[in-house]
Amino acid sequence: MKKFHLSYFLPLILFCLGEAHAQDSFINPIIPGGFPDPSICRVGEDFYIVNSSFEYFPALPIHHSKDLINWELIGYGLNENIYNSSINLSDVQQEGGIHAPSIRYNNGLFYIVTTNVYSPLDIGKDAIMANFVITAKDPSGPWSEPHLILGAPGIDPDIFFDDNGKVYFVGTHAPGNKFKDGIGAIWVQELDLINWRLNGERYTIWEGACGGCCVEGPHIYKRNGNYYLVVAEGGTSFNHAVMISVSDSINGLYESNPKNPILTSRHLSSNNWVNSTGHADIVQLEDGRWVMVSLGVRNEIERSSNMGRETFLIPLKWEEAISRWVENDMGKWEPLIYDWPVAAPMTGKVERYNPVIFENTHQRVQNYFYDDFESLKLDLNWNFRRVPREKTYSLNVKKGFLRLYLKSQNFSSRKRYSLLGIRQKQTHFEFSTKMNFLPINNGEEAGLSLFQKDNIYINYSILKRDKGIVLSLYKSDKLGGVEILKEGFIGDFNGQLILKLNSEGAHYVFQCSKDDGETFEEFHKVKNHIILSQGYTGAYLGLYASSNGGEETSYADFDWCKYSDKR
Numbered sequence: 001m002k003k004f005h006l007s008y009f010l011p012l013i014l015f016c017l018g019e020a021h022a023q024d025s026f027i028n029p030i031i032p033g034g035f036p037d038p039s040i041c042r043v044g045e046d047f048y049i050v051n052s053s054f055e056y057f058p059a060l061p062i063h064h065s066k067d068l069i070n071w072e073l074i075g076y077g078l079n080e081n082i083y084n085s086s087i088n089l090s091d092v093q094q095e096g097g098i099h100a101p102s103i104r105y106n107n108g109l110f111y112i113v114t115t116n117v118y119s120p121l122d123i124g125k126d127a128i129m130a131n132f133v134i135t136a137k138d139p140s141g142p143w144s145e146p147h148l149i150l151g152a153p154g155i156d157p158d159i160f161f162d163d164n165g166k167v168y169f170v171g172t173h174a175p176g177n178k179f180k181d182g183i184g185a186i187w188v189q190e191l192d193l194i195n196w197r198l199n200g201e202r203y204t205i206w207e208g209a210c211g212g213c214c215v216e217g218p219h220i221y222k223r224n225g226n227y228y229l230v231v232a233e234g235g236t237s238f239n240h241a242v243m244i245s246v247s248d249s250i251n252g253l254y255e256s257n258p259k260n261p262i263l264t265s266r267h268l269s270s271n272n273w274v275n276s277t278g279h280a281d282i283v284q285l286e287d288g289r290w291v292m293v294s295l296g297v298r299n300e301i302e303r304s305s306n307m308g309r310e311t312f313l314i315p316l317k318w319e320e321a322i323s324r325w326v327e328n329d330m331g332k333w334e335p336l337i338y339d340w341p342v343a344a345p346m347t348g349k350v351e352r353y354n355p356v357i358f359e360n361t362h363q364r365v366q367n368y369f370y371d372d373f374e375s376l377k378l379d380l381n382w383n384f385r386r387v388p389r390e391k392t393y394s395l396n397v398k399k400g401f402l403r404l405y406l407k408s409q410n411f412s413s414r415k416r417y418s419l420l421g422i423r424q425k426q427t428h429f430e431f432s433t434k435m436n437f438l439p440i441n442n443g444e445e446a447g448l449s450l451f452q453k454d455n456i457y458i459n460y461s462i463l464k465r466d467k468g469i470v471l472s473l474y475k476s477d478k479l480g481g482v483e484i485l486k487e488g489f490i491g492d493f494n495g496q497l498i499l500k501l502n503s504e505g506a507h508y509v510f511q512c513s514k515d516d517g518e519t520f521e522e523f524h525k526v527k528n529h530i531i532l533s534q535g536y537t538g539a540y541l542g543l544y545a546s547s548n549g550g551e552e553t554s555y556a557d558f559d560w561c562k563y564s565d566k567r
Contacts, residue, residue, distance in 0.1 A: 025353050025354060025363075026069040026313075026355075026356050026357075026362075028274075028296075028312045028350060028353075029296065029298070029311055029312045030071060030311055030312065031071050033307055034539070035049075035051040035061065035063075035310055035423075036051060036236075036295045036308065036536060037051055037052040037099070037100040037101070037156075037217065038050075038293040038294065038295060039100075039103045039293075040103070040282075040283045040293050041105050041110075042286075043105050044286070045066055046065075047068055048062060048064055048065075048103055048139050049071065049293065049311065050063075050102075051063075052114075052536070053076075053098045054095060054099070055092050055093070055094060055097040055386055055537075056097070056383045056386075056537070057078070057079075057384050057385075057386055058079040058383065059076060059079075059089060059098045060076050060078050060101055060114065062074055062075050062139050062140070067361040068291060068313060068357045068358070070361075070363060070366075073381065074140040075380065076380075077101070077143050078134070078143070078146075079141070080387075087116045087146050089116070089386055089387050090386055090387045091121070091414045091415075092116075092118055092386060092414065093118070093414055094413070094453050094454055094455075094535070095537075096116075096117045096118055097116060097117065097118075099114065099156060100114065100115070100155060100217050101114035102114070102156075102157065103139075104159050104160075106161040109136070109137060110135065110136045110137070110139050111134075111135055111159050112133065112134050113131070113149075113157045113169070115131050115132075115154070115157060116130045116132070117129055117155060118130065129153065129154060131154075131155075132149060134146055134147070135147075149191070149196060149198065150198075151197075151198055152198060153172075154171045154172035154173045154174075154216075155171075155182055155183060155216060156172055156183075156216045156217045156218065157169060157170060157171045157172075157218075158171075158218050159191065162222065163222065166190060167190065167191045168188050168189065168191060169188070169190075169198060170186065170187070170188050170218045170219075170220055171186070171187050172184070172185065172186060172187070172216050173187055175204060183214055183216045184207065184214075185204050185206065185208075186204070186205050186206045186207075186215060186229065188203050188205055188220070189202040189203070203252055204252075205251065205253070205254050206231070206252065208243055209243040209245070210234070210243075213234055214233060214234055214235040215232075215233050216233075217230075217278075217279045218230070218231050219231075219280075219281050221282065223339065224339065225248065226246050226248055226338065227247050227249065227250045227254075228246050228341075229244065229245045230242060230243070230244050230281070232280070236278065238265075238276055239264075240265070240278030240295075241260075241261035241266060242261055242263040242278050242280040243256070243261050243262070244256075244262055244340065244341065245257060246323075246340075255323055255324075255338075257321075257338075258322075259340065262340075262343050263278065263280060263314065263344070263349075263350070265277045265349065268349065270303060272299060272349075273298065274350050274352075275303060276297040278294060278295065279294060280292050280293065280343075281294075282316055289357075290341065291313060291315060292314040292315075292343050293311055294311075295310065295311060295312070296310060296312045300427045301427065301506075305427060306424050306427060306538060306539040307424055307538040308536070308538030309538070312350050314343050315355075316345075317341070318339045318341050318342070319339065321337065321340045322335040322336065322337055323336045323338050324336050367426070367564060367566075368562075368564045369422060369562065370561075370562040370563075371560065371561050371562070372400065372559070373402040374400050376396050377395070378420075381423070382421070382422060383422070383540065384416075384419065384420050385416075385417070385419060385451075385454070386414075388416060388420075389416045392404070398557055400559070401436070401558060402543070402557070402561075403556070404418055404446065404543055404545040404555060404557075405418060405545065405555045406418060406444055406445075406545045406547040406552060406553075407546060407552055408546070408547050408549050408550060408551075408552055409546065410546045410548050411451075411459075411476065412454060413454050414454070417544075418544065418545045419449060419451070419544045419545075420542050421540030421542025421543070422563060423540055424450075424540065425565050426566060427528070428504065428505075428566040429502075429503045430501070430502050430503070431448070431450075432500035432501070432561070433448060433498070433543060433561040433562075434497075434498045434516075434558065434559040435447065435462070435497055435499060435557070435558050436557040436559065437545075437556035438469075438494070439469060439554065441464060441551065441554070442465065443463075443546075443547055444463070444464045444546075444547050444550065444554050445459075445462060445463040445464070445472070445545070445546055445548065446543075446545040446556035447461025447543075448460040448461070448542070448544070449541075449542045449543065450531055450539060450540070451540050452531055453534060456476055456530075456531065456534055457475065457531075458474070458475045458476075458485075459473070459474055459544055460472075460473050460501065460510050462490075462493075462497065463487075469489070469493050470488060471490055471512060472484065473485045473487070473510055497512055497513070497514060498513040498516065498517050498520075499511075499512055506527060506528055507526065508525065508526050509525050510522070510523045510524050510525070511523060543561065
């Protein structure tokens with residue numbers, strides 16, 4: 001039986017804590033967990049956000065909301081129904097894969113434009129940056145096959161629909177400097193949507209407010225006849241920032257806002273609750289107001305968190321400001337004035353607690369996930385590292401169970417091992433599963449996994465050794481191997497076990513139950529900084545099975561899996 005969400009308890013919780021009034025406040029991040037590089041669009045009363053997914057699959061997660069503070073995962077831009085070999089996510093490298101998408105809507109059709117970054121297995125060859133567009137009438141899918149845009153360099157593209165009917169592709173490149181990984185300047189060129197190709201001249205329009213330091217993530221908007229270009233700058237870490245410029249022509253020249261950056265945390269204390277804020281997109285509401293979404297990293301453990309880069313919501317206001325002084329035809333100097341967006345106009349920074357955007361709305365707590373595997377379709381929250389191999393799992397061989405087949409691969413660089421997980425959304429949480437697994441051959445294992453990368457993980461599993469069956473807890477080491485944290489033989493084991501991971505304070509507490517949850521024994525406790533976010537992605541909590549190089553004939557059955565955070 002599924003648990004009830006605690007949605008309607010939030011007003012009481014917030015009131016008792018004295019933190020905010022639930023009827024007029026919401027808590028950032030609005031989409032917790034590893035959902036970075038948000039892009040947003042509005043269609044009527046509906047809002048949609050798409051995020052980067054890198055090496056994870058399904059790719060391009062899409063959320064929907066009507067109030068900007070409650071978001072539901074409704075689908076993916078790339079899934080098993082439309083995946084093809086032109087977008088290689090089968091053996092993609094870590095930190096590769098799907099980068100910084102942009103979602104837009106025009107004339108009844110949704111568009112997502114993004115980049116797949118793939119490093120060839122041949123050492124020395126340059127990375128392949130495949131920019132492509134997918135379309136859909138319904139953002140929950142189905143989405144079209146990827147339309148590759150040939151001759152489009154760089155990453156983080158945008159698609160802009162001008163009011164004169166022309167369509168533009170906006171990208172990044174680094175003219176004359178191949179060592180900048182395709183970033184450093186923004187270019188724009190007309191895009192033919194019939195033949196999916198670039199037409200006409202390409203224009204380099206801006207190198208950022210700081211002269212080309214990691215200029216990426218461009219988005220173009222048109223307001224009062226002027227074209228505004230928003231970019232990310234400073235790298236996606238502590239110096240991350242949002243910059244903006246303006247031009248009366250889409251092809252430039254673009255004039256920098258003298259108040260840049262319009263959003264950053266680089267000037268704040270190391271103890272500020274969030275850092276690395278940047279890579280933003282903005283959207284106009286039906287009533288004329290504007291808001292911004294950006295990524296940020298919560299400062300929970302050593303200026304970082306297990307969740308990595310998440311999606312935050314920031315109020316926005318347009319104000320007149322002097323750009324510069326110009327000489328007119330009469331030889332007199334006069335101010336050149338543009339409207340400029342002011343992010344978080346009251347404080348100038350991303351705030352944890354904020355007034356709601358729409359009256360009579362409140363943020364529902366979504367701190368619980370439960371899957372009893374009764375459905376014949378995998379829940380949308382589950383992800384794989386890379387496209388899974390055939391016969392990795394089954395939901396119909398044994399009704400009400402997830403069957404995870406033991407593959408010979410284990411955690412290895414660029415491999416597709418038998419692993420799936422859900423995003424960790426808070427520092428303090430509880431994650432557990434009931435597993436039926438009786439290993440026969442040496443090396444066979446199955447259980448829980450807390451993972452960040454191919455080389456950053458903790459596994460808690462039943463494992464067959466020469467002398468018997470053990471409960472094993474081990475983590476990756478810096479040399480590419482593993483470090484056993486604790487092992488213990490299990491006597492009279494019938495194959496049924498509940499494994500539990502409880503995150504308490506600065507520790508992960510690993511527990512198990514042999515009596516169907518009546519009692520739990522503590523197995524081991526470790527520091528939780530082991531799985532701090534590394535690079536672009538956050539931590540996942542998942543299920544893992546491997547024969548560790550042996551035959552692929554065995555399997556593990558999982559009866560249920562649940563996660564609850566302590567927000």
